[in-house]
Amino acid sequence: MFEFLQSGGPLMIPIGLCSVVGMAAFLERLWALRQGRVLPRSLRVAVMDLVRQGRFEDALIACRQSESPFGRVAEAVLRGRGRARADVKELAEEVGRREAAELERYSGIVGIVAAISPLLGLLGTVWGMILTFRVIEEGGIGQVGQLAGGISTALVTTFAGLSVGIPALMAHRWLLARVDDLLLDMEEAALELLDRVAAEPSVPAANATNAAASAGSAE
Numbered sequence: 001m002f003e004f005l006q007s008g009g010p011l012m013i014p015i016g017l018c019s020v021v022g023m024a025a026f027l028e029r030l031w032a033l034r035q036g037r038v039l040p041r042s043l044r045v046a047v048m049d050l051v052r053q054g055r056f057e058d059a060l061i062a063c064r065q066s067e068s069p070f071g072r073v074a075e076a077v078l079r080g081r082g083r084a085r086a087d088v089k090e091l092a093e094e095v096g097r098r099e100a101a102e103l104e105r106y107s108g109i110v111g112i113v114a115a116i117s118p119l120l121g122l123l124g125t126v127w128g129m130i131l132t133f134r135v136i137e138e139g140g141i142g143q144v145g146q147l148a149g150g151i152s153t154a155l156v157t158t159f160a161g162l163s164v165g166i167p168a169l170m171a172h173r174w175l176l177a178r179v180d181d182l183l184l185d186m187e188e189a190a191l192e193l194l195d196r197v198a199a200e201p202s203v204p205a206a207n208a209t210n211a212a213a214s215a216g217s218a219e
Contacts, residue, residue, distance in 0.1 A: 009153045011124040012160060015117060019164045022113035025106045026171045033103065033175070038182045039070040044189050047074055051196050056081055069099040069182075073190050077197060085198035092190050100183055107175040114168035121161015128154025 035041075043066045050059035056078060063075040076095040080088035132151055 009124060009127060009157065011120055011127060011157050015120050015124075015157070015160045015164055018113045018117045018120070018168075022110050022117075022164065022168045022171070025109040025113075026168075026175070029106055029110070029175050033178050033182060035182070035185075037068060038103065039186050039189060040066060040068055043068065043071060043074075047078075047193065048196075051078075051193065056197070069103065070186050070189060072099060073186060074193055077190060077193050081197040083198065085194065088194055088198045092194065096183070096187070096190070099186075100179070103179045103182060104176075107172060107179070110168055110175060111172040114165050114172050117165035117168060118161045121158040121165070124157020124161065125154040128152070128157065 043062065046062050047059045050056070050062065060075060060078050063071040063078065065071075073092055073095050076092050077088055080091050128151060131153060
């Protein structure tokens with residue numbers, strides 16, 4: 001196996017580094033994007049129960065102690081308690097955008113690996129063909145062994161680049177889909193909490209004055 005990889009030439013080193021970096025980033029995101037870490041079901045149930053009981057301070061404490069993305073969004077909703085729904089929603093969305101950026105962190109590394117690994121393989125292909133034509137130029141087509149070496153370099157690097165790039169592309173797409181699913185679940189939970197703590201928008205003073213005037217005219 002080592003001889004096979006070695007036959008790919010010096011470009012196998014950056015391809016190998018890409019595979020290691022991409023795998024490390026994917027495993028880190030796989031651990032970070034667990035449902036229980038982003039949106040703990042126990043926290044969601046506990047916060048809703050505390051809000052139903054009117055224990056808003058206890059709900060805030062529970063959110064702060066969880067140190068989860070949903071906990072921080074729920075904390076923003078609870079801190080806006082009593083304000084107009086639109087204002088509280090805007091505050092929660094601001095916190096949610098920061099949390100979304102945090103959830104997507106390192107996913108871009110996997111995408112970069114997916115993009116450059118096949119290109120490195122293609123570069124190895126070009127390098128192998130250059131070696132092949134150099135042998136032909138120097139000794140003709142009779143040196144089969146040296147010709148095979150250049151062709152082998154071209155094929156091995158192409159194979160290695162695609163072997164790293166294809167799984168990295170699939171992993172990157174999966175991570176983005178996973179983040180979208182978690183954000184949708186978190187948005188649903190935040191809206192449910194928002195409906196319980198936000199105040200209804202007050203009637204504008206002008207409307208109230210017009211209503212009073214209309215009532216007086218009717219009398």
